[in-house]
Amino acid sequence: MPRAKLEADGIVLEYQQPRTGSCFRALDGIRLRLEEGEFACVVGPSGCGKTSFLHIVGGLLRPTAGRILIGGRPVTGPRPELAMVFQEPSLLPWRTVIGNITYGLELQGRATPEAIRRAGEIVALVGLAGFESHYPHELSGGMQQRVNLARALAVDPEVLLMDEPFAALDAQTRELMQQELLRIWRDAGKTVLFVTHQINEAIYLADRVVVLSGRPGQVKAEVVVDLPRPRPLSIKRQARFLEIEDRIWGLIEMDARRALLTGTSIPAPSA
Amino acid sequence: MTLRIPRRLSGEGGIARVNRDKDAVLPYVEVATEGEKTPAPPPGFWTRRERAILGCLGVAVTLGLWEGIAALRLVDPLFLSAPSRIVRAGASMFASGEIWTDLRVSGLEFAAGYGMALVGIPLGILLGWYRRLYYLVDPILSALYATPRVALLPLLIIWLGIGIWSKIAVVFLGAVFPILLSTVAAVRTTDPRLLRAAHSFGASDLQIFRTIVLPGSVPLPGSVPFIITGLRRGGGRALVGVVVGEMVAATAGIGLMISIAGNTFQTDRVFVGIFLIAAAGVAMVEALTRLERRFEKWRPPVGTGV
Structure with a gap:
């Protein structure tokens, strides 16, 4: 068996409830392997701890038990081999597009002329050419997420961690961005771990969909998506696609209904 | 035919450019035919200066009233001046x-x-x-x-x-x-x-x-x-x-x-x-x-x- 690019080994996360003081298990022994160049999606009902899991992989949150391995080496904090793309707007409003894209490079002390030049190429790759000197507020939501993605790509990570990056976009923009992401993934050749609550987004993007159960989050199943690439958007209406969607929905439905009844999602972890 | 994009909106060109292959979703691109239609007249003197004019008017009326009250000796200038x-x-x-x-x-x-x-x-x-x-x-x-x-x-x-x-x-x-x-x-x-x-x-x-x-x-x-x-x-x-x-x-x-x-x-x-x-x-x-x-x-x- 080849060495995995990224490995999560028995990740457990427990919270102390701030008010009651009681202990609460959010993630229960998550195990996951990502091969080099693979695109994997994690789906699960709301409140199953998907985002917390991604934050643990990214080194922003320390798990109660278990470990994350990159290329076989354990990870304890943010690593330059990983870069995160967040759902929420996280661009510096006082920096221009290009200033935001080179921000990660700057923080890692790698803003060499060569890296800056490459950042210029990434601008074109994510379709932002001509917008380098715009400020974030002058861009649409979809464009802002392109900047977010470009900022992550600029540090040339081996693995991209994406936390529902398109959730705040309108339906049409989201579909176009999914297609764009696949093109960028093919051109840039990265390993991607993508978290979403949308089953059809996960199937459209992924080689493999990891289905989490509701609280506490556990890996319920892994579904291999054997649809050919490149995938046109119309593939979402093909029989095979719908078949996979049905199967994953079947796995999630009970948990999703329970999450709906019990309401609240788990409290956001403070990084 | 010329395509005219209103200045304020062209600043948000991000949206326009992303969707450039989908003309139908650009409701704010205004199409005008040259020569046939005169462009909308610039806002008049009054509209542009409305705020300043009304502000000056308020000050002038107040000062005028004040001066009038003093001139008519309605209040002793020792108290109110003018x-x-x-x-x-x-x-x-x-x-x-x-x-x-x-x-x-x-x-x-x-x-x-x-x-x-x-x-x-x-x-x-x-x-x-x-x-x-x-x-x-x-x-x-x-x-x-x-x-x-x-x-x-x-x-x-x-x-x-x-x-x-x-x-x-x-x-x-x-x-x-x-x-x-x-x-x-x-x-x-x-x-x-x-x-x-x-x-x-x-x-x-x-x-x-x-x-x-x-x-x-x-x-x-x-x-x-x-x-x-x-x-x-x-x-x-x-x-x-x-x-x-x-x-x-x-x-x-x-x-x-x-x-x-x-x-x-x-x-x-x-x-x-x-x-x-x-x-x-x-x-x-x-x-x-x-x-x-x-x-x-x-x-x-x-x-x-x-």
Whole structure:
């Protein structure tokens, strides 16, 4: 068996409830392997701890038990081999597009002329050419997420961690961005771990969909998506696609209904 | 045929360009045929200047009423004076040169006290950044902020005398707390989403401070001047400090001049002083508003709806 690019080994996360003081298990022994160049999606009902899991992989949150391995080496904090793309707007409003894209490079002390030049190429790759000197507020939501993605790509990570990056976009923009992401993934050749609550987004993007159960989050199943690439958007209406969607929905439905009844999602972890 | 994109919208070209292959989703691209249709006339003189015209009208009516009341002797000019009398008094005070000393002393007190109060910016950053330090001094700061600083004047006069230093001190105390506290607030309300993004790239505390906290709270070129609010409020308090301080005890200054003129029933001169102070306040607010605008090119326009 080849060495995995990224490995999560028995990740457990427990919270102390701030008010009651009681202990609460959010993630229960998550195990996951990502091969080099693979695109994997994690789906699960709301409140199953998907985002917390991604934050643990990214080194922003320390798990109660278990470990994350990159290329076989354990990870304890943010690593330059990983870069995160967040759902929420996280661009510096006082920096221009290009200033935001080179921000990660700057923080890692790698803003060499060569890296800056490459950042210029990434601008074109994510379709932002001509917008380098715009400020974030002058861009649409979809464009802002392109900047977010470009900022992550600029540090040339081996693995991209994406936390529902398109959730705040309108339906049409989201579909176009999914297609764009696949093109960028093919051109840039990265390993991607993508978290979403949308089953059809996960199937459209992924080689493999990891289905989490509701609280506490556990890996319920892994579904291999054997649809050919490149995938046109119309593939979402093909029989095979719908078949996979049905199967994953079947796995999630009970948990999703329970999450709906019990309401609240788990409290956001403070990084 | 020409395609005309309204100027305001072309600034949001991001949307237009993303969808450039889908003309149907560009409802705001206006199509005009040259020669057939004259462009919409520019907004008329009245529309463009409406605000300024109405503002001037309000002032003119007020002054006219005032002058009329005085001219008709409805109220004794000893109490109310009149715009014409005030102008005359002001002109003679400037002509004889007596007012220049007062203006210079008051201006110096204001500038020195307010200038020193800018120390509130670095102090505020420190207190905003080190939580425990803030907890330590918060009760004292809040108490001082809540106390009208002019209540400290007798003490300041005992310590510093009736010369300019007691006034500089009261101006400083008036201005420093609003400046300091608004800086603390700016630092403490740093967006946690920006912090998380920086952490994900392995940012150090120093880097976070330099790239997020500082531009997010201090008016450096290309940054966020949240503390402009503090500077404005501090300026107002500083002006109060100058005037009240001089009224209590001073050897020169506009406040002293007003006080003496009032005690001797020279209503015209009292109004000259009041108008000078009002002008200083308006000029300060205007200057800060312009300063604010210079730093705001990255900020979305307020009130136009995005």
